[in-house]
Amino acid sequence: MDIADDAALLVIDVQRGFDDPGWGPRDNPDAEANIGRLVAAWTDAGRPVVLVRHDSEEEGSPLAPGTPGNALKDVVADAAHELLVSKEVNSAFHGRPDLDAWLRERGIRQLVVCGIQTNMCVETTARVGGNLGYDVIVPLDATHTFDLEGPGGIRLTAAELARATAVNLDGGEFARVVSTDDVVG
Template sequence: MPDRPELARNAALVVIDVQRGFADPSWGRPNNPDAEANLARLLAAWADAGRPVVLVRHDSRTPGSPLAPGTAGNAFADVLDGVTGDLLVTKHVNSAFIGEPSLEAWLTERGIRQIVVCGIQTNMCVETTARMGGNLGFDVIVPMDATRTFDLAAPGGPSLTADELARATAVNLAGGGFARVVETASLV
């Protein structure tokens, strides 16, 4: 992992799905209890530097989902209290690039070519957004310690712990050339 990546003056912090519904026990055992504290450090650093912040909210269409619009779980978690962000993207799928309004268009219109992606779930929406960002030509940085995921089992198949999934995501992103994987301390 690079020790301290150079951040562009206008590097955007893309905060994925940090919503109250992810506290629901139905998700399973979470990893990284320090994710929100690291996210708070990133938000403070971005505010101090005057860099843009993009908030992404998952509006689930799955019946009974704790992330469904109109439910308490759809709201942002406490760590985002008072954070308005420069853009709010709502989505129904894993990638923030497939949401409303268009994240790609918003970044491009502002000449932003570097994004720092963090949030929930590491191996789902964070990884998918980072991969698409890399495919679209953005310089993507993922501070893994500012992400969180949950243990996951395939129906009738294998299961992985949240920590194993996070390690696999780090390998996929860095090894696949989609993103640079770092720790929060290297960005603040």
């Protein structure tokens, strides 16, 4: 797989609060290890790493600023990075500082997006990135999510949601969905 020398790795919301049992059953127990592999590969290659942190404004959220759950997980807590984006919504492109402006100032056109949750902030960031004209790559095995209930009691498992995200992103031409092995080769 061709990865640009300046491709940015966006590491989305790899925070301790997602270990809270209140989220329910999750998929992909290897997600954090694969995220770690990507961060190591980017660091070794001298490519830019962007960490993204969800600073929830919801009362009682395990991701709220000032709580232990807001902190980044060990796999990325000490990672060398060029930018930390703080956000309160699903897309890293709607955080602070302005991710799109930062990327454009540096001429970065390719993004590799990993992190938590597959069908929420990872998918939304990838969709917005695709809409903004970036070449977006999502190594799906470097993401994870949780079971989710929707209208009328419809419940999808985390694995079903991850498959739906893969179809949405790749089938909808927002991003290429691949594996970590495809990216790090």
